[in-house]
Amino acid sequence: MTGTFHARIPYESLDPLTIGVMDDESNVRREELELDIPERNLLAAIYPDEPPAVPNTTDEARRALANPVAGPSLAQLLEGGRSITVIIDNQFRPTPASKILPAVLDEIERAGTTKATVITGNGKVISMSQRDIEQKVGRDNLARMARLGIPLLQNDPLNYDVYTHLGVTSRGTPAWVHESVTSHDVVIAIGQAQANHWGYGGGGKLVMPGVCADITIEANHGNFVMSPQTHYGALAGPMRSDIDEIATMAGLTATLDVLLDTRGKVIEMNFGAHPVSHRRTIERFNEIYAFDSPVAESSPADIVICGVFAPTDHLFFHTGWGCMSADHVVRDGGTVIYTSPSPGVRTETGFFPGLALMDLMKPYMPPSEAGYHRLLKDIHAREIQMWAGCIWAPIYEVMVRKHLTLVTLEENLAMAADIGIDATTSLDVAFAAAMERHGPDAKVAILPFARYQLPRELVRLDAQPLRFPQEALR
Structure with a gap:
């Protein structure tokens, strides 16, 4: 040549x-x-x-919530006004929470839920400023949450007064999870599913490190990051497995997993029981972005x-x-x-x-x-x-x-x-x-x-x- x-x-x-x-x-x-x-x-x-983006992110969220890939729909989960915590990712993640939350809030309001919380899964990242919050959550959603009495919390990993100790994982990580998660009937996480050097992001990762205390985050990261079994594509590696085990211990009910293309557009969205929905979305991610x-x-x-x-x-x-x-x-x-x-x-x-x-x-x-x-x-x-x-x-x-x-x-x-x-x-x-x-x-x-x-x-x-x-x- x-x-x-x-x-x-x-x-x-x-x-x-x-x-x-x-x-x-x-x-x-x-x-x-x-x-x-x-x-x-x-x-x-x-x-x-890359496949084309969905025409409308909010409409796609409504479709996903009503048609789970596994387990009950969000409406079924909330029957009887059961309490709910919604975890969203932080200001450095591109998940379009402001476009997804209207569909979630519709279901919360329709179910007559009186105890609901939205919490940002900051992990140990700096807290979101008011500008961050307005951009990430959306002003209309914030006004609606205030009307419905839904507080917006942020993870504060050094304030141990707000964490519940759930035990120790099979790999030895002490699980301290935010009380807003452990005290509600239904817990859903909204985040981007993608490959990363730990294995994959999204799903249970919104719980760990998202809403965990410092000691839990450091134990998981320090023990498993440098393992040869922690690498791109290692969904079953020790770090990602530990993350999903903590999410299960915390009662993560279901996840709304978003696939974004390389322009930040939504190309797919799945909702369903943890961890099935996340795995289904990762399979789709790999169809598009994994290469021979x-x-x-x-x-x-x-x-x-x-x-x-x-x-x-x-x-x-x-x-x-x-x-x-x-x-x-x-x-x-x-x-x-x-x-x-x-x-x-x-x-x-x-x-x-x-x-x-x-x-x-x-x-x-x-x-x-x-x-x-x-x-x-x-x-x-x-x-x-x-x-x-x-x-x-x-x-x-x-x-x-x-x-x-x-x-x-x-x-x-x-x-x-x-x-x-x-x-x-x-x-x-x-x-x-x-x-x-x-x-x-x-x-x-x-x-x-x-x-x-x-x-x-x-x-x-x-x-x-x-x-x-x-x-x-x-």
Whole structure:
């Protein structure tokens, strides 16, 4: 092959306060970087075939609530005015809660429920400001909740007075769950189902870490994040299994699981009993975004180029999950080029720069096997908090074995240099350096939506935790 492949790599961001509240018919302009790659070097360019978005998110929510994939409908669950807690995700997640809640509130009002609560599953993330709340929940929904006497609570993981101890999981995690969840008859969770480096998000994850106390979050994250069985597609791995066990202990009744495309639009929504609805939605997610790995027919790539899309990109802390997915298609000693503008997040209390929280890896830099061993020691000695470590520590582990180059905004370069992350503003420069590093015959793979995408062979929906040697995941 003597031609060139013209790659288009998504490189975009949105104010997280606008995510999930765009009109159903609006279009997000796709911002992209472009790169010409010699065809003889191209191993694979893997772009998903996404279905069309639903016409109306609120109508789709009404359909899902009335037609569960398993178990009773929401109307049936609320018969007799049973009490209910509704858990929604936080300001950094793109689930369009403001468009979904009208359908839920309709059912609560129709059932004559007098005891209802909505709580944001913040986990250990900073509390939502009034502006966050208005954007995430919606002013009309807030007014309606006030009329119905439905309070809006936020998770406060250090206030142990508001948590109920439910026991210890089979993996040894003490389960402290918010009393608003444990004291109601019906508990539903509304969130986005997607692949992540823990296995999958959504479903029971709205309970743990969403509405759990600090001790529960740290025990789960610290014990299981670095397990070789915790990886993309590991629904039955120890971390995700522990999460779902805590959700079951907490009485999670049903979940409303949302699939979003790479423009933040709803493409599917399922409601039903925990954990069946979540698993059904994940199966659908994998049909769209899991891919047949090119490594199966060839050796791993020398270079993998990853992009990010607007509904996920504001902090590299959230965007960079795809490093762990890319890990499975590029060889040890290879290069991961990760394009992420990471513009940062401005809140009412200050500004979080694009590489906020990634600076926690600085004491272990430059990446090395000795640094990784020291990191593991510090994790298990509880000398570092794994709420943040759950993301940067796995990225660090990849960096021990592979070279990471970050393509980002110029304002992030100084912080990247201080941390010790190789960064540039130019994809062309990053690619040229990688080709110089690996030679003219280097094989290149493209994962334009790495944070969503995962090799199909990692997808495991079996019921029991997996048992295999660590090198099987390399």
